[in-house]
Amino acid sequence: MTPTPRRPSTDRPGRPGPSPRRSPGDATGTATGTATGTATGTPTGAPAIELRDLRRTYGRGSSAYDAVRGVDLEVAAGSVTALLGTNGAGKTSTLELVEGLAAPTGGEVRVLGLDPVADRARVRPRTGVLLQSSGFPADLTVRETLRMWAATVTAPRPVEESLERLTLTDRADVRVGALSGGEQRRLDLACTLMGRPEVVLLDEPTTGLDPESRRDVWQIVRDLRDDGAAVLLTTHYLEEAEALADHLAIMHAGRVRRAGTPAEIAEGHPSTVRLDTPDRTLPALPAGRFEDDGRTTTLHTTDLQATLTALLAWADAEGVRLDRLDARTASLESVFLAIAEGRDAPSPDRSPDPSPAPSPAPATAAPTAGATR
Ligand SMILES: Nc1ncnc2c1ncn2[C@@H]1O[C@H](COP(=O)(O)OP(=O)(O)OP(=O)(O)O)[C@@H](O)[C@H]1O
Numbered sequence: 344m345t346p347t348p349r350r351p352s353t354d355r356p357g358r359p360g361p362s363p364r365r366s367p368g369d370a371t372g373t374a375t376g377t378a379t380g381t382a383t384g385t386p387t388g389a390p391a392i393e394l395r396d397l398r399r400t401y402g403r404g405s406s407a408y409d410a411v412r413g414v415d416l417e418v419a420a421g422s423v424t425a426l427l428g429t430n431g432a433g434k435t436s437t438l439e440l441v442e443g444l445a446a447p448t449g450g451e452v453r454v455l456g457l458d459p460v461a462d463r464a465r466v467r468p469r470t471g472v473l474l475q476s477s478g479f480p481a482d483l484t485v486r487e488t489l490r491m492w493a494a495t496v497t498a499p500r501p502v503e504e505s506l507e508r509l510t511l512t513d514r515a516d517v518r519v520g521a522l523s524g525g526e527q528r529r530l531d532l533a534c535t536l537m538g539r540p541e542v543v544l545l546d547e548p549t550t551g552l553d554p555e556s557r558r559d560v561w562q563i564v565r566d567l568r569d570d571g572a573a574v575l576l577t578t579h580y581l582e583e584a585e586a587l588a589d590h591l592a593i594m595h596a597g598r599v600r601r602a603g604t605p606a607e608i609a610e611g612h613p614s615t616v617r618l619d620t621p622d623r624t625l626p627a628l629p630a631g632r633f634e635d636d637g638r639t640t641t642l643h644t645t646d647l648q649a650t651l652t653a654l655l656a657w658a659d660a661e662g663v664r665l666d667r668l669d670a671r672t673a674s675l676e677s678v679f680l681a682i683a684e685g686r687d688a689p690s691p692d693r694s695p696d697p698s699p700a701p702s703p704a705p706a707t708a709a710p711t712a713g714a715t716r
Pocket of ligand 1: 401402408410428429430431432433434435436437
């Protein structure tokens with residue numbers, strides 16, 4: 344196989360251009376509506392994005408490298424799926440296949456029921472893509488850039504609406520080269536969304552953004568989902584994946600190792616309670632594992648409610664103040680770390696499909712009464 348060029352750095356020319364969401368009567372739509380009632384042009388109920396045993400190999404012969412090793416994934420219209428994973432897990436390599444930037448080495452990709460490479464002319468106008476890096480001319484202003492981009496779109500959102508949506512109105516006359524990283528990312532997003540795409544592919548949309556800008560992007564993604572778009576994004580932020588995604592797929596070494604809703608992924612993994620180590624010895628608590636580094640006490644428990652109830656009852660009865668008490672049901676972080684550190688169950692030959700979710704790891708042993716210092 345010819346080595347696939349790394350993702351384009353000056354990607355605008357190759358970047359799939361957006362176009363308006365098609366109406367049910369649109370001539371190019373193959374069908375109208377989905378299970379969620381949106382006009383995606385995919386057969387009713389069919390996922391907007393479908394990956395089956397997807398494979399991607401870079402290079403050939405002795406230097407061949409299998410970056411994607413059999414990924415199965417579905418993204419429905421009106422939903423957000425986050426691809427998580429360690430560095431080099433294969434997230435971008437997978438996303439690029441969905442974008443149609445390369446053909447898979449094996450397996451199948453369907454976007455809106457079509458092959459994004461063979462049917463590029465039909466898929467591309469209905470897809471919005473945000474690459475990891477963009478390459479707009481530095482000497483154009485934000486407004487000029489949006490106008491230029493709008494000229495490539497069949498029925499673009501009005502430029503002023505795009506500016507407002509991405510809170511760029513105040514920066515409209517500033518040259519791109521003078522924008523902050525966060526502002527540049529918002530400009531990228533404005534272009535990605537200018538054609539009201541049905542399928543939105545976002546490669547690390549909030550990397551480098553401050554917390555406020557990140558939350559703005561989250562709201563935009565939620566609005567897209569509420570409008571019926573299928574969103575597939577990659578992220579390194581577990582918090583972002585949890586806050587945004589209906590489904591997660593955690594990749595490692597080219598495979599999806601865990602998939603499902605955040606709750607399904609976390610199921611069976613212990614919840615965590617942290618607090619500043621109190622002066623008083625803690626009572627016996629229904630917690631599975633207990634750590635105390637002298638400053639912070641951490642309890643790992645499969646029954647968070649019982650642990651918290653016992654802890655709070657004890658603190659109340661004893662008049663003890665529990666400083667910096669923090670309880671987390673979501674143990675996505677611990678699942679992620681287990682996968683990254685190879686402590687997770689061995690990977691199957693084929694990646695599990697996120698729906699239904701793979702069986703969670705067995706719950707840890709019954710809580711013990713050993714949480715004392
Ligand atoms: N053009 C290429 N030629 C050879 N190997 C490549 C090429 N592009 C990517 N790879 C390798 O494929 C693997 C997967 O890369 P990819 O960028 O898809 O991972 P990722 O999960 O997106 O990583 P990150 O989180 O660091 O962005 C990595 O080991 C990477 O070095």
